[in-house]
Structure formats: C-alpha cells, structure tokens
Amino acid sequence: MSTQMKSAALAIVRRLNEHGFQAYLVGGCVRDEMLGRTVKDYDIATSARPEQVQALFERTVPTGLQHGTVTVVVNRVPYEVTTFRREGDYEGFRRPAEVEYIDSLLEDLKRRDFTMNAMALNAEGGLVDPFGGMTDMNERLLRCVGAAEERFREDALRMLRCLRFASEYGLRIEEKTWAALQACVGLLQHIAMERCRAELERMLGGADPNRALELLAGSSALRHTKTDIELAKLDGIPSESWPDLLAIPSADERLVYLYLRLGLEASAITEDLKRLTFSNAQQDAASRTAGAHRELSASAAGGASGGNAREAWIRALLRYGADALLRLRRLYALDGHRLLGLRSLEIMDEARAAGEAALDAWILSGPAWLEAVPAGSLKELQVSGQDLVRHLGDKPGPWTGLLLSRLLEETALGRLSNDRDTLLTAAMELYETVQKKEHA
Ligand code: ATP
Ligand code: MG
Numbered sequence: 001m002s003t004q005m006k007s008a009a010l011a012i013v014r015r016l017n018e019h020g021f022q023a024y025l026v027g028g029c030v031r032d033e034m035l036g037r038t039v040k041d042y043d044i045a046t047s048a049r050p051e052q053v054q055a056l057f058e059r060t061v062p063t064g065l066q067h068g069t070v071t072v073v074v075n076r077v078p079y080e081v082t083t084f085r086r087e088g089d090y091e092g093f094r095r096p097a098e099v100e101y102i103d104s105l106l107e108d109l110k111r112r113d114f115t116m117n118a119m120a121l122n123a124e125g126g127l128v129d130p131f132g133g134m135t136d137m138n139e140r141l142l143r144c145v146g147a148a149e150e151r152f153r154e155d156a157l158r159m160l161r162c163l164r165f166a167s168e169y170g171l172r173i174e175e176k177t178w179a180a181l182q183a184c185v186g187l188l189q190h191i192a193m194e195r196c197r198a199e200l201e202r203m204l205g206g207a208d209p210n211r212a213l214e215l216l217a218g219s220s221a222l223r224h225t226k227t228d229i230e231l232a233k234l235d236g237i238p239s240e241s242w243p244d245l246l247a248i249p250s251a252d253e254r255l256v257y258l259y260l261r262l263g264l265e266a267s268a269i270t271e272d273l274k275r276l277t278f279s280n281a282q283q284d285a286a287s288r289t290a291g292a293h294r295e296l297s298a299s300a301a302g303g304a305s306g307g308n309a310r311e312a313w314i315r316a317l318l319r320y321g322a323d324a325l326l327r328l329r330r331l332y333a334l335d336g337h338r339l340l341g342l343r344s345l346e347i348m349d350e351a352r353a354a355g356e357a358a359l360d361a362w363i364l365s366g367p368a369w370l371e372a373v374p375a376g377s378l379k380e381l382q383v384s385g386q387d388l389v390r391h392l393g394d395k396p397g398p399w400t401g402l403l404l405s406r407l408l409e410e411t412a413l414g415r416l417s418n419d420r421d422t423l424l425t426a427a428m429e430l431y432e433t434v435q436k437k438e439h440a
Pocket of ligand 1: 026028095155157
C-alpha cells in the first residue's frame, strides 16, 4: 500500500513538473521516509496555485482552499497538494487564517515547525534539507526551525507537537528549543482544548507514553491549558512509579489508568474529560470503569475474599457493564496492588491478605465469571415487567423495576435459574419485601 501511495504521490509531483511547476514531497512523509518508518500520508508542496492544481487532475476536492490546499484523489487515496506559502502575521499565538502564496520552496520550508519536518524530496529522490533536519535526526535531536522562542510565540501548539514528536520518535529536545518551551509554556492558554486533547491522545497512544508523561510533567504543560484540568496533577507522581504504559492496550485505557492513579472519582473524571473535549462515549466508558473500581476497592478493603470477591464482581457487572470490568481487570493485572491501596504500609496484614486474594480472584477468574453469568442485564432475564404485572395482578409502578433488578441480581449471582417459572415463583416471594421498600 505504502509503495503504491508513494508512486502515486510521485506521479502527482511529475505531472506538476511537466506543466512547468515546482513540486515536492514535503513534511512528515519525507521525515518518515528518511527514517524508514511507515508513511501515513504523502503531502505535496507546489508553486502551482490551487486553481492550476484543480485544472491538472481528474479528481480533486477543495479541502482547504483558504490555506492553498487541494486534495487530489488517486485510487481513492487522498493526497494534499498545497501551494508554497508564507503565513501572514500570527495572531493570538495561533497560526493565521490568511496565507500568502509564494514561489519559493525555501520560504515555505522556513515556516515549518521542526528541522525534521522542514525537508522536501523532488521527483528524482533529491533531498532538500536547508535546516539540517537529517543531521538532527541522526543525532536524535528535535530542534525548531529558526529562533525557537519566536516560533512558539507564533503558534503555541508547536510546544505540544514538540513533546509529542520527542516521545514518538525518541528524540532529545535541543537545549535552546527546550529553554524556549519552558519560557513560553504559559502561552498554551491560548490553544483550544480540542487541539490539546488531540495532541494528548496521540502522546498517550504513541510509541512511548511513559516518556510523554515525563515531558508533560517536566514542562508542566498541563498546568497551562485554557481550562484548568485535574490531569495537571500528574506532575506530582514521580515518573519511576509509572508501570510500562504500553502494556495497556489503548490510549483511552491508559488515560483511565492515569485518572485512577490520581484517585479521582467517576464524576470528577467525567468532568475533566469533558473539559478536555473527549467524546461522550469516552467519558461514559471511563466513568463506568472508575465506578466499578470504586466498588471493587471498597470490597477489597472490606476483606472480600472467596465467594465475596465473586459477588462484588457480579454486582459491579450489573451496574457498570462487562466492558468496564474487563478494562479494569487489565489495569489490575498491571498495577492492582497500587490501585487497590494494598501497598500502603498502614494496612493490617490480614486486610492485605484478603485484598490480595480478591485481586487474584478478579484477575484469574473475572472473565470466566462474566462468561458464566446466566443474565447480565434485564434484556437477558426471562421475565419482563409486563410479565410481573400480569402475574402479580398489581398496577405497574416503581415496584416493577425494583423487583426486576432483585430478580436479575439473584439470577446473575446464580441463586435463581434464568427460566420463567422459577423467576415468577421467586417474584411472588420477593413481591412483599419490594413493596415494603417502595413504601419505606
Ligand atoms: P503527523 O502527521 O505524524 O502528525 P506531520 O509532520 O505530517 O506528522 P502534520 O500535522 O500532518 O504533521 O503537518 C504536516 C507538516 O506541516 C509538518 O510536517 C510541518 O512541516 C507542518 N506543520 C504542521 N503543523 C505545524 C505548525 N503548527 N507549525 C509549523 N509547521 C507545521
Ligand atoms: Mg501528516
């Protein structure tokens, strides 16, 4: 796929050349190509104006005309072709909406953020590298193009990109670039939370999330976001106490782990994720995982062992869902002792032993317990609210829901079998207690 994409990108470059325009592969694809990494997408820079690009290719989409970008589509793969440009004055510490078209590749490369992102390749494979990007990459150095402080003042987002590239590519941040970042980090308050979130997600989902955390803490970048976030407190956790975060399968799950380490409750996590513009689905999954954790921690602290560990697990299943429990189990397998407070010196030996027994049971038997549950939700229960109303001859009311969840709990815990007759008989017996509760 990648070689096909590269030939298609080079064919676009050649076609532009044949019509008298300068054209190059630029930016991330050149960097990744030179490092032998898989290239995600090939971007092209050209002296041709957008309308000239549109005229030359069969399928184009005007994806970013105001920035000079036309997307050329070949075999359903998009290639961004952008006219050489200079960026007008920067306003509010962000990149400007207005751009000025120019005829010089060099000027176009100059506006780019880091030396390794400011290289170009021509159709013959000749490298244009005016700022020493290759040397920096060989020395594993990340360096701003030009005066670092000026570049961060122009666009504060570059500071987060700096931390991301350093962690993703395993680079040291060059001294002046790092000093400038420390001097300018306060300007991050001008960057939309959405863009911070996107960078944070990529750092956590990238090649070295532990290094990303170290850099975030070392720069105190999270202390300077537009909206204050609880996540900023991560810098109070010593970096050597982080386990290998790559052992956690996704960025979302790594983030939940960080919040659990901060000891935040489900509602506080939801609020923080909202401030960071994470999606409702992400908020919901994180909050259910944290809710399940809170319940299981309480049960571990109360000495859940043997049968109690299973009960706590099944009750958590009914409240928070199987996906939350399976996520939590992975986090427990990685760092359960710490998350459940079993490392604390204050805890009594007996309580520690009971907590450890529960932890072991959740890790070893948790998934099998979930599999074996005859009904994990009301949908799976063999009676409905209507059945109960008909069978007990009472009007529908709050008792119906209460009774259903009692039946579900008894069934899930294996005390009732999930068939209609058993459930309806049990309903008769439970009806009175539920009614009392309703009137209490
Ligand atoms: P990746 O796609 O892996 O994030 P990339 O380098 O391709 O890496 P993009 O955001 O796709 O990053 O941007 C493409 C190129 O545009 C960059 O390589 C860089 O040259 C330039 N660029 C992007 N964002 C900025 C910025 N904020 N300031 C200056 N140049 C930038
Ligand atoms: Mg890119």
